Amino acid sequence: MNIYDIAQKAGVSIATVSRVMNGSGKVSAQTRDRVLKIIEEENYTPNIFAQGLGQGTAHTVGILVPDIDNLYMSSALSCLENALTEAGYLCILGCSTYAASAKEAHVRMMLDKKVAALILVGSTYAGSGLSPEETDYIRQAAETVPVFLINGQVDGKDVYCATCDDRSAVLEVTKALLENGRRRILFLSDSHSFSARQKLSGYEEAHRALSLEPDPSLNLHIHNNIEETKGCLKALFPPNGPQAFDAVAAVEDGLAIGALKYAQEAGIRVPEDLEIVGYNNSRLCQCCTPELTSVDGRLSDLCRVTVENLINVLDGEDDVPALTTLPALSLRRGTTKN
């Protein structure tokens, strides 16, 4: 018996049950009595009280990330934790890794812990795009509590997504490189996630707009670690051979810096002979020389929107958008021309 069953039995929306339970918002006395009667009859203990955490008013929000030791994830956790704490929520944190079975197990564990809502941070939760069944675990979870995705898109009832328009951002970045005369643009990715696929599609679209076909050998999927990226590029494109690419569009800053390190060892001038663009505008961008041009995926705004939506859903608002997509911001630094 969960809030959905109570709502159905009472013939009202979940929103209304939530309002009655929170003692907030406008509910007629008649409706309130009906809902309370069903709660009593069913001996229903709403999540927020079942938790036994604090004064019974504190909702607990479960947040899952695949990896905490990742600049994007730790920034997201920081933003979410600040906003949720300010709104009076308690956060339970889980780290699921990237494995499908582990992600599903962690979601189930969070539900066992009676969270009021679940936030999944990272494109990996939206699956690899190979089969829609990959994301069934999210729709199943959303039968119990509302689920909020950051940087991933999944369709489903009570699933709310906040994404950045990664496709358009990489489309613009690639266009600018092509306009600078670059014709061999290396696309570096470290996953086949929803977000990585959006970025690849922007990269391809920019080429097609100029009736160009990107060289498939320049679409590299490698492990995201500066040293390993550099090593891999050295192995694929020996530094003493001809220069194999004249630009790099990476789905993550670490990959871009690996490419910069490769260029420095190979004596390739950046940005004169090689332009490099990263993604995420992480603090790594300002560590390297020249500093890295990058795309800001608006992570803190995605977190802010998600917390606002979460509060509204739990407060019983009916008009929370299922998908919020924000435009990215491009930040030009020393690794690109003009």
Add this chain to the structure above:
Amino acid sequence: MNIYDIAQKAGVSIATVSRVMNGSGKVSAQTRDRVLKIIEEENYTPNIFAQGLGQGTAHTVGILVPDIDNLYMSSALSCLENALTEAGYLCILGCSTYAASAKEAHVRMMLDKKVAALILVGSTYAGSGLSPEETDYIRQAAETVPVFLINGQVDGKDVYCATCDDRSAVLEVTKALLENGRRRILFLSDSHSFSARQKLSGYEEAHRALSLEPDPSLNLHIHNNIEETKGCLKALFPPNGPQAFDAVAAVEDGLAIGALKYAQEAGIRVPEDLEIVGYNNSRLCQCCTPELTSVDGRLSDLCRVTVENLINVLDGEDDVPALTTLPALSLRRGTTKN
């Protein structure tokens, strides 16, 4: 009424009460019966059941950091979360900021949430060293649950600390710089935390060992942000003036990279005319050129030791050390000679 009161009433150790509650370890039937009788008489609900989280066997551990969006903290959270999850614990995460009153409030909030133990990550929780009363809140918390500090040292019953020997590490680093003929070593710090004080003391001791007195104008306390550090150094030591320092020992990698950026703008050759050493061996070290020599504070080992100690304390072991101090590792890269 908490586990301590039950232990006292039963005339046994907390360890024994814990063993009885967990149904683990060796406890005589007689002792078990006595403890269970008191638990019943006092109508005592042990934390692990009061939590209402899961099957009643899952302990919840509260983890506080001052700031999640910090490479040291996010690495610690990642290590702790992995090890605790593997051991069957659930983590509740809090972000306290660096303000004394906020740290105390967050510790109280965690206790309200009925955690089985509390882990505080970061030297800031051990106070500024100005007054022993600064850490009273930790001893008070330890009256309810065991408290574990990472990278800070606080004396108290049921307070367990894991630190790295930061003093010796900076002593060795500074000695090596002095042996290379450096005489004006800039000490860069961003806090007056326990750890920062240990590092300063190592810096001073290395000088005194050679009957040298460090120039107080070279002991700088500044905000830890690459851009701001660079800007501050430019303001204090104009790039077109004489070179004011010939080495940098920083308490954190970000500060060291700020100094490297300053040197690059000022046309000072690194490591020929300026050697730079960071601290924490974060991933920033490999982003810059030349790559940053740094001290590895053994964070993952500190986390591992802490989780082992926590499991042992909650399992009722009596011989868990109050302080574990690990030696640091020095990693020489391109910003220092030989």
